[in-house]
Amino acid sequence: MKKYQLCSKEELNLEIEKLEKEYDKYKSMNLKLNMARGKPCKEQLDLSMAMMDVLNSSADLNCEDGIDCRNYGVLGGIEECKRLLGDIIEVPSKNIIIYGNSSLDVMYECISRSYSHGVLGEKPWCKLDKPVKWLCPVPGYDRHFAITEYFGFEMINIPMNSDGPDMDMVEELIKDEMVKGIWCVPKYSNPDGTTYSEEVVKRFANLKPAAKDFRIYWDNAYSVHHLYDDNQDFLLEILDECKKAGNPDLVYKFTSTSKITFPGSGIAALATSDRNIEEIENQMGIETIGFDKVNQLRHVRFFKNLDGVKKQMKLHANILRPKFELVLDEFDKNLSDLDIAWWTKPHGGYFISLYCREPVASFVVKDCKDLGLTLTPAGSAYPYHLDPDNSNIRIAPSFPALDDLKVACEILTLSVKLESAKYLYNNK
Amino acid sequence: MKKYQLCSKEELNLEIEKLEKEYDKYKSMNLKLNMARGKPCKEQLDLSMAMMDVLNSSADLNCEDGIDCRNYGVLGGIEECKRLLGDIIEVPSKNIIIYGNSSLDVMYECISRSYSHGVLGEKPWCKLDKPVKWLCPVPGYDRHFAITEYFGFEMINIPMNSDGPDMDMVEELIKDEMVKGIWCVPKYSNPDGTTYSEEVVKRFANLKPAAKDFRIYWDNAYSVHHLYDDNQDFLLEILDECKKAGNPDLVYKFTSTSKITFPGSGIAALATSDRNIEEIENQMGIETIGFDKVNQLRHVRFFKNLDGVKKQMKLHANILRPKFELVLDEFDKNLSDLDIAWWTKPHGGYFISLYCREPVASFVVKDCKDLGLTLTPAGSAYPYHLDPDNSNIRIAPSFPALDDLKVACEILTLSVKLESAKYLYNNK
Numbered sequence: 001m002k003k004y005q006l007c008s009k010e011e012l013n014l015e016i017e018k019l020e021k022e023y024d025k026y027k028s029m030n031l032k033l034n035m036a037r038g039k040p041c042k043e044q045l046d047l048s049m050a051m052m053d054v055l056n057s058s059a060d061l062n063c064e065d066g067i068d069c070r071n072y073g074v075l076g077g078i079e080e081c082k083r084l085l086g087d088i089i090e091v092p093s094k095n096i097i098i099y100g101n102s103s104l105d106v107m108y109e110c111i112s113r114s115y116s117h118g119v120l121g122e123k124p125w126c127k128l129d130k131p132v133k134w135l136c137p138v139p140g141y142d143r144h145f146a147i148t149e150y151f152g153f154e155m156i157n158i159p160m161n162s163d164g165p166d167m168d169m170v171e172e173l174i175k176d177e178m179v180k181g182i183w184c185v186p187k188y189s190n191p192d193g194t195t196y197s198e199e200v201v202k203r204f205a206n207l208k209p210a211a212k213d214f215r216i217y218w219d220n221a222y223s224v225h226h227l228y229d230d231n232q233d234f235l236l237e238i239l240d241e242c243k244k245a246g247n248p249d250l251v252y253k254f255t256s257t258s259k260i261t262f263p264g265s266g267i268a269a270l271a272t273s274d275r276n277i278e279e280i281e282n283q284m285g286i287e288t289i290g291f292d293k294v295n296q297l298r299h300v301r302f303f304k305n306l307d308g309v310k311k312q313m314k315l316h317a318n319i320l321r322p323k324f325e326l327v328l329d330e331f332d333k334n335l336s337d338l339d340i341a342w343w344t345k346p347h348g349g350y351f352i353s354l355y356c357r358e359p360v361a362s363f364v365v366k367d368c369k370d371l372g373l374t375l376t377p378a379g380s381a382y383p384y385h386l387d388p389d390n391s392n393i394r395i396a397p398s399f400p401a402l403d404d405l406k407v408a409c410e411i412l413t414l415s416v417k418l419e420s421a422k423y424l425y426n427n428k
Numbered sequence: 429m430k431k432y433q434l435c436s437k438e439e440l441n442l443e444i445e446k447l448e449k450e451y452d453k454y455k456s457m458n459l460k461l462n463m464a465r466g467k468p469c470k471e472q473l474d475l476s477m478a479m480m481d482v483l484n485s486s487a488d489l490n491c492e493d494g495i496d497c498r499n500y501g502v503l504g505g506i507e508e509c510k511r512l513l514g515d516i517i518e519v520p521s522k523n524i525i526i527y528g529n530s531s532l533d534v535m536y537e538c539i540s541r542s543y544s545h546g547v548l549g550e551k552p553w554c555k556l557d558k559p560v561k562w563l564c565p566v567p568g569y570d571r572h573f574a575i576t577e578y579f580g581f582e583m584i585n586i587p588m589n590s591d592g593p594d595m596d597m598v599e600e601l602i603k604d605e606m607v608k609g610i611w612c613v614p615k616y617s618n619p620d621g622t623t624y625s626e627e628v629v630k631r632f633a634n635l636k637p638a639a640k641d642f643r644i645y646w647d648n649a650y651s652v653h654h655l656y657d658d659n660q661d662f663l664l665e666i667l668d669e670c671k672k673a674g675n676p677d678l679v680y681k682f683t684s685t686s687k688i689t690f691p692g693s694g695i696a697a698l699a700t701s702d703r704n705i706e707e708i709e710n711q712m713g714i715e716t717i718g719f720d721k722v723n724q725l726r727h728v729r730f731f732k733n734l735d736g737v738k739k740q741m742k743l744h745a746n747i748l749r750p751k752f753e754l755v756l757d758e759f760d761k762n763l764s765d766l767d768i769a770w771w772t773k774p775h776g777g778y779f780i781s782l783y784c785r786e787p788v789a790s791f792v793v794k795d796c797k798d799l800g801l802t803l804t805p806a807g808s809a810y811p812y813h814l815d816p817d818n819s820n821i822r823i824a825p826s827f828p829a830l831d832d833l834k835v836a837c838e839i840l841t842l843s844v845k846l847e848s849a850k851y852l853y854n855n856k
Contacts, residue, residue: 037500045498049485056484057477070473070690072465100528101720108715115544116554116579126544126554143717150714151544262498265722286578287536289571292529292720294693 003339004417004424012425019418023371026411031372033408038190038350039399040259040316047315048261051302059301061294069293076281081267081296087306089220089255090237091271097280100291103256103268107217108147110252110270113283114180115151119213120249120279125151125180135173135182137165139353139381139392141190144183144219148383155383158182160189164196167203177210181217187235188222191353191381191394193346195233205241207250218253222349224313225259227321233347239271248273257299259350260312267292267299323397323405327352330409340420343395352395353381354412359390360419367415373408431767432845432852433785440853447846451799454839459800461836466618466778467827468687468744475743476689479730487729489722497721504709509695509724515734517648517683518665519699525708528719531684531696535645536575538680538698541711542608543579547641548677548707553579553608563601563610565593567781567809567820569618572611572647576811583811586610588617592624595631605638609645615663616650619781619809619822621774623661633669635678646681650777652741653687655749661775667699676701685727687778688740695720695727751825751833755780758837768848771823780823781809782840787818788847795843801836 004012055061061069063078076082077098086093099106115132118124125132134153136145137160148155156173158165164186173179184204186196196204204216218238226232242250249272257266270280303309328345331354335341343354356364362378369375376394379385393412400408432440483489489497491506504510505526514521527534543560546552553560562581564573565588576583584601586593592614601607612632614624624632632644646666654660670678677700685694698708731737756773759782763769772781784792790806797803804822807813821840828836 039500042496045496048498052483052485052487055480057480059480068470068473070476070692072467072686072691074692102716102718105716112540112544116540124554126552143714146714150711258500262722263500264498264502264718265720283578286571286574288530288533290530290692292693292723294690295720295723 001337003337004420005339007424009425009428012421012428016418016421016425019414019421022414023367023418026371026414029372031407031411033373033400033404033411035396035400035408035412036374036376037399038259038396040263041319041399041401043319044316044398045262047312048302051261051298054301055294055298061297063293063297069297072289074293075284075288075290077269077291078293078296078300080300084300084303084305084309085255085267085269086271088309089223089253089269089271091239091253095239095271095273095277097270097277097284098291098296099268099270101258101265101268101295103219103221103254103258104143106254106268106270107144107219110215110217111147111151113280114213114215117283119215120275122213128178130178133176133179135170135179136383137182137184138383139191139387139394140183141185141219142376142380144217145383148183157383160192160194162194164194164200167200171203171207174207174209174211174214179209180211180213181215183217183219185219185221186238187220187233188225188346188349190221190349191351191392193344193349193351193353195235198236201236201238202241205238205245205247205250207247214250216251218251220253220255221259223255224309225316225350226313226348227317227324228347229314231347239273242273249275252276259316260309261299261302265295267296320398322402324352326402326405327395327397327409330406330413334410334413335416338417338420341416350396350398352397354393354395354416355391356393356416356420357391358420358423360416360423361387361390361393363419364393364412364415367419368411371411371415373411375412429766431765432848433767435852437853437856440849440856444846444849444853447842447849450842451795451846454799454842457800459835459839461801461828461832461839463824463828463836464802464804465827466687466824468691469747469827469829471747472744472826473690475740476730479689479726482729483722483726489725491721491725497725500717502721503712503716503718505697505719506721506724506728508728510697512728512731512733512737513683513695513697514699516737517651517681517697517699519667519681523667523699523701523705525698525705525712526719526724527696527698529684529686529693529696531647531649531682531686532571534682534696534698535572535647538643538645539575539579541708542641542643545711547643548703550641556606558606561604561607563598563607564811565610565612566811567619567815567822568611569613569647570804570808572645573811576611585811588620588622590622592622592628595628599631599635602635602637602639602642607637608639608641609643611645611647613647613649614666615648615661616653616774616777618649618777619779619820621772621777621779621781623663626664629664629666630669633666633673633675633678635675642678644679646679648681648683649687651683652737653744653778654741654776655745655752656775657742659775667701670701677704680704687744688737689727689730693723695724748826750830752780754830754833755823755825755837758834758841762838762841763844766845766848769844778824778826780825782821782823782844783819784821784844784848785819786848786851788844788851789815789818789821791847792821792840792843795847796839799839799843801839803840
């Protein structure tokens, strides 16, 4: 088939008729498939089952400081766990706080605390006369945007380039003191799989925002989540760069083991400067007596050290790689000649971004739903769910089995073709 | 020795000299004892070690709904865990949300959410012109008061009677629409061990506060924490009473397994009305993808049902009862003739309250510290750490071994005698 753009109205009509027949065929199959969320599959979860044995009833549950992990106390996490998570995100243990099972929760807490009590002595955001503004590189993570929307912040789209957010725009916008933060997924970004370049990280570290309480929310969710041994992205460590730039307090950096062990019961961490750590622990001491230290100890005893984590991530990659490659192959096979879509080819993380050339993403997602394939709703990767081009579809290949994934890709590419052809036909 | 009040100045002087010699004897022992916090002891923690084996690497980690507890999802907690915690606090599972390991954190979250976003459509508390007021039955739990202090609320002391807070005062104060809540530990209260009477619970359930967003923070931390088989307090279930009174949304009820399994890695829950649950889950869905379901499943598989919990609580009681009785015996033996102190004799919970007749609590705590015994700081059980009578000392007998506890009580009662005698001598 030639490029749709070059087809006549008649050719498009014939193509649509053909695609609709295929559509009906899938429709009759009553499928139930899901590529909506970056959820590890059962085989990935099974990789951590040995973790369930490391702390049995005869285990010593004292951590290396001699503290009984079963009891109250140790606000910021046990030392060996700080060290392990610190190693994962390349930060000294003294600059780490360990939380519960959700890094999203940690980010929410940071915003909630800034809103109710302010940042390092600045006015609480809830007491400001005007609404807080927040920078949102797009496409980005829907749950980030949901938090800043919930707090009533005015979200401003920042286009993503191949090396990270448009830094000219960021540098310009932070001159406004109502701009208090930016969401970043700097490595294998959600959903594009982009890793910020050294230049971008350095420009971030050297930002001079008008607001003293401006913070970069650096969600390093995929720091060790490579797909390949030999083709890995490298991300400059930002806290260190901030220190060098004389901006030590500028960043809150987040990570978790959600996609290393169990998403439902991993551990999350915050890494930041000494001053920020001190302020945050003061507030934490009001909120809780401490997070689940037994689970912290369980993770440390299971992995032992960063090498243990890296070995585990290779096993994850062995499961994920064929799934990513299958999706890319299907896209290539079914779409590449038609000039109706392009897509990202990430070296890690959990997502592939598919972009429709025509503004049909929402129709594609609707068709897929109709055929039994659940996708992330169109627009999800944009603040207020508004994709200005109605173009982006986030693909999460991790959860379905390979066979299901193949059918899912057939349905998805069929829907892209059908909706693109219909759009071009109607606009000819 | 006769009552100190009846002693002459000379008699008191002789007594002080005698007590100071004893003081020096303990001083030379270089002790290190702690009765400061309601921390379970090692033997209590060991009661739950079998829980570490119920989910081993060959266990089925699907909950009864067939959901894989290792993965993302299930915001409000798995059904069987809601049922178990619901049974513990006598509430249907549909009115339960399961959280992480800390009920304090759940209470903080409730206040934080009300502060930033309001309660059921009412104005967020951070947007009010005047500070929120909060009722604080005293003595009470220091960490409760720390939360309301952190949010800048004006805390108002409510005296505790033998059957609960002074309800005349509560009923009067809630006519002020700036009064938005009250802290309650309704069963085996911290620190007095008081259980609210049926009449008090019914008066709570029938409150008609001026503020629609007034909530009773009902911290049912010690619901099944009896010391005796045959001498247990009974607490009327408040959510049910609120429903009967046409006030279904009035209460947030909290509980946790912190003092049932492991304080560091238990599970916490909130119980409240359908409308409150819906509002809170909407917010939770912004904050997190869900709490640790593996730990929820672990608790359910370990206990099976409420009977399992009750059996466990008897084992706890067998460890705690001798400790409480030792403290009461020592108080009786060393203090009862002197008319310088009185104390509570709870049927459950974690604390005994000791009241000094003279305003010397802070000096007693200081003396004990000097002798190597750490107590909860004097005043801790009152908002802003201000005990108007400088009288109350919170005793936590759970953690020390019996031998240590005996020495701790000797030191404590010695210090009470010494400071009372000194006070009376100086004020004669």
